[in-house]
Amino acid sequence: MRAMEQRSESPVIDLARRVWRDYSILVVFVVIIIICAVAAPRFILLDNLLNILRNTSTVGAIALGMTLVIIAGGIDLSSGPVLAVSGAVLILLQRMVNADGSPAVPLAVAILACLAVATSFGFVNGFIVTKAKLPPFIVTLAVGIIARSLVMYFMRGATVMGNNIPQFTGIGNGSVLSFQLGSATFPGIPIPFIVAIAMAVVFHILLTRTKFGTYVFAVGGNENAARYSGIKVDRIRIATYMLVGLCTGIAATIEMSRMAAVAATTSGAQYEFEAITAVIVGGTSLSGGKGRIVGSIVGFIILGIVNNMMIMLNISPYLSGAVKGAVILFAVLMQRRER
Amino acid sequence: MSARPGRKPARTPERKPAAKTVRKTAVRPVRRTASTQAGAPPVLQMRGISKSFFGVEVLHGVDFTVGKGQIMGLCGENGAGKSTLMKILAGIHTQDAGEVVFKGSAMRRNVTPLEMQNLGISMIHQELNLLNELTVAQNIFLCREPRSAAGLINFKRMNEQAAAVLERLGEKIDPRRKVYDLKIAQKQMVEIAKAISFNVELLVMDEPTSPLTGRETRILFDLISHLSEQGIAVVYISHRLKEIIDICHQVTVLRDGQLVATRDVSEVTARQIAALMVGREVKESRAADHAGTPDDVVLDVQGVSDRLLKNVDFRVRRGEILGFSGLIGAGRTELMEVIFGMRRPEAGSVRIEGRPVTVRDAIDAIRADLGFVTEDRKETGLVLCRDITDNANYVSWLKNRGFFKGRKSTADSTRRIIERLRIRCSSPAQHVSNLSGGNQQKVALAKWLLSGARVLILDEPTRGVDVGARQEIYQIIRELAAEGVAVIVVSSDLSEIRSICERVIVMHEGRITGTLNASEFTEAKVMYYATDVV
Numbered sequence: 074m075r076a077m078e079q080r081s082e083s084p085v086i087d088l089a090r091r092v093w094r095d096y097s098i099l100v101v102f103v104v105i106i107i108i109c110a111v112a113a114p115r116f117i118l119l120d121n122l123l124n125i126l127r128n129t130s131t132v133g134a135i136a137l138g139m140t141l142v143i144i145a146g147g148i149d150l151s152s153g154p155v156l157a158v159s160g161a162v163l164i165l166l167q168r169m170v171n172a173d174g175s176p177a178v179p180l181a182v183a184i185l186a187c188l189a190v191a192t193s194f195g196f197v198n199g200f201i202v203t204k205a206k207l208p209p210f211i212v213t214l215a216v217g218i219i220a221r222s223l224v225m226y227f228m229r230g231a232t233v234m235g236n237n238i239p240q241f242t243g244i245g246n247g248s249v250l251s252f253q254l255g256s257a258t259f260p261g262i263p264i265p266f267i268v269a270i271a272m273a274v275v276f277h278i279l280l281t282r283t284k285f286g287t288y289v290f291a292v293g294g295n296e297n298a299a300r301y302s303g304i305k306v307d308r309i310r311i312a313t314y315m316l317v318g319l320c321t322g323i324a325a326t327i328e329m330s331r332m333a334a335v336a337a338t339t340s341g342a343q344y345e346f347e348a349i350t351a352v353i354v355g356g357t358s359l360s361g362g363k364g365r366i367v368g369s370i371v372g373f374i375i376l377g378i379v380n381n382m383m384i385m386l387n388i389s390p391y392l393s394g395a396v397k398g399a400v401i402l403f404a405v406l407m408q409r410r411e412r
Numbered sequence: 413m414s415a416r417p418g419r420k421p422a423r424t425p426e427r428k429p430a431a432k433t434v435r436k437t438a439v440r441p442v443r444r445t446a447s448t449q450a451g452a453p454p455v456l457q458m459r460g461i462s463k464s465f466f467g468v469e470v471l472h473g474v475d476f477t478v479g480k481g482q483i484m485g486l487c488g489e490n491g492a493g494k495s496t497l498m499k500i501l502a503g504i505h506t507q508d509a510g511e512v513v514f515k516g517s518a519m520r521r522n523v524t525p526l527e528m529q530n531l532g533i534s535m536i537h538q539e540l541n542l543l544n545e546l547t548v549a550q551n552i553f554l555c556r557e558p559r560s561a562a563g564l565i566n567f568k569r570m571n572e573q574a575a576a577v578l579e580r581l582g583e584k585i586d587p588r589r590k591v592y593d594l595k596i597a598q599k600q601m602v603e604i605a606k607a608i609s610f611n612v613e614l615l616v617m618d619e620p621t622s623p624l625t626g627r628e629t630r631i632l633f634d635l636i637s638h639l640s641e642q643g644i645a646v647v648y649i650s651h652r653l654k655e656i657i658d659i660c661h662q663v664t665v666l667r668d669g670q671l672v673a674t675r676d677v678s679e680v681t682a683r684q685i686a687a688l689m690v691g692r693e694v695k696e697s698r699a700a701d702h703a704g705t706p707d708d709v710v711l712d713v714q715g716v717s718d719r720l721l722k723n724v725d726f727r728v729r730r731g732e733i734l735g736f737s738g739l740i741g742a743g744r745t746e747l748m749e750v751i752f753g754m755r756r757p758e759a760g761s762v763r764i765e766g767r768p769v770t771v772r773d774a775i776d777a778i779r780a781d782l783g784f785v786t787e788d789r790k791e792t793g794l795v796l797c798r799d800i801t802d803n804a805n806y807v808s809w810l811k812n813r814g815f816f817k818g819r820k821s822t823a824d825s826t827r828r829i830i831e832r833l834r835i836r837c838s839s840p841a842q843h844v845s846n847l848s849g850g851n852q853q854k855v856a857l858a859k860w861l862l863s864g865a866r867v868l869i870l871d872e873p874t875r876g877v878d879v880g881a882r883q884e885i886y887q888i889i890r891e892l893a894a895e896g897v898a899v900i901v902v903s904s905d906l907s908e909i910r911s912i913c914e915r916v917i918v919m920h921e922g923r924i925t926g927t928l929n930a931s932e933f934t935e936a937k938v939m940y941y942a943t944d945v946v
Contacts, residue, residue: 303775
């Protein structure tokens, strides 16, 4: 409020002030990129940047759904294990071949099965949270532990290779819109990033233009007022968990396609925390009712940059947690002024 | 009911609240009786206490004196200043002017609640302040636990001391029990025991009997008399005027933050106390000629009962403004929640325009064109962290089909409602948390106007609303009625009811105790039905 009362010298300063007030995460983003470019000039190379986008898209997809859940006042700690379960379903279906070596199950069917499994886990989470009235933290933690345990049991803790065919691996490793300009080559935009951005657009529209999005904010902002306004609070809640499940299924598809394998113990490990971190860094309030998809996009890209810089600067991977922790604190402190 | 039968003169149970009696008693001088307690040396003197909140003075130079061992009743309508006065006494609020003298010495102005407790003033709030997960003994000695030589809590000694204190009250509660296991009456005993363990000399009890059964009440009254005999003074706040007459030596009545009178209870009847509480000249500016013609019944409520409500019947007609009066806890809000589907009744039916409706959820009520502006807009009315547009449209979005919000039509209707209700804001995108109370209330109303409610329930529609916006809200209510909306106004503010309602239903303890038309409406009559004077 105070900022608005100040006299405006020029439109440019006004704009700068508004960006600083409402989009300080973008400022943080630019500052981080500059610091990185100075610290490691190779960072700014196109191939490296595109690589970051590719690597970060899996967690990014989960972070988008997670944004909705957190805005509605929940949290999902089961995403990593659910990625492993749905990924395992995908790989197991996809690797089945006929006698002549052709796939026994069409790829599309395998992917749909993967998405359905992930979405069902979301439904289970949401159903228990709303009907048993248990804290989402506990429910999703428990469901996650169960999911991880099941996938380890059925795969006997092993890594299973998928059928390494280009239609499948192309999803995670391919690029589009590559072109050549004289001697320079643009290698194209990674498909995973295209998928993540397309999802982000859909989620942004869902949150800002649809009734459903408004109710998500209302449920997270004041559940009682939402209930007294006739909003079916439980349904909205369950829907957000199903959406984060769907996102996790998409992330699983990308991840499996890139690796052409699923590892019972490590697939998706820690992804739920990476996704939650991205959402927090993006300025969405953990107490619900406030948040932006744009913030989460910036959030997961920042995390990708941090991971990339650790390698660039040859820093011990053991220190990555220390750096990420510091980034969270920094980003959240920067945005505290907005509230 | 009476703990000490025969102490007070019998009253004729006449059911006519005569305004004449009011005037007569109001000028009658305070006469000291032979009662020893009334003449006892004062243990507490509060002189000229004034207090303002946000520029509004809620206490105007109140004097309040309690003698040693005296049981002093304290009465007044909701908002008369009882709680504020007692909170100043307990050190929770600081007075703007005036002094508090306790046991002959003046208190510092910024004394803390703990210091007051150590001095011997304890307060038992209506909502008991016990920690449910701790034992009885732990609650009694919270922060003062007896220690062993090693500095650890000496549970054995603590339990023994707690048992000793409870013994003094004649109460057999195992001090090792967790408080959540106890019945309400027992919890109250624990609070009293805690006060006594502080060597209390003045005990303030705020509506202590409201959750108690008749038998428990008698036990409590015996205990209070017992405390009084031991020289402990008790300030007894209650809306149950009969109890005041039964248990207290004297009664002090506050009204609009001013001391009205202090009387010996042998000198007054419950009805006279009610009259003193209301007191002011009944202004004849009523809601006579504003609304449209009330014709057919829109809402018909039959035999609604649950744990609190007892067989409630009432009807509202098109274009009528019906008031619901009563004291806090009379069940008015609960009744409205039943009608709106937020609370499941044990029995009863609701008809809208003759058709029975099953309301299991707010959405059912909304589909039947009901609207409900709740009493606590921050808790149940508004999503404060969202903007005006969202808050005003939640219900109409639900009622209309479609997946998208329809930005243009939403923007249009929001702009119109902002103009119509004169909501003062910087833009429709302003967050509701940044609006003043009056404008927030208008947004809460806007939600139902945009959804086209035909029956609108307004629970305390002007609570925390400044005077100007209050008049505007009244005007809106009248316009709605003129358009044929049936309006129900639940209000604890009698002047509010008087200025907008044509008919008022008074509730007491879950029952409808009276219905008054505008022509027979006086505040004394309402107060008469709202308390258990009968």
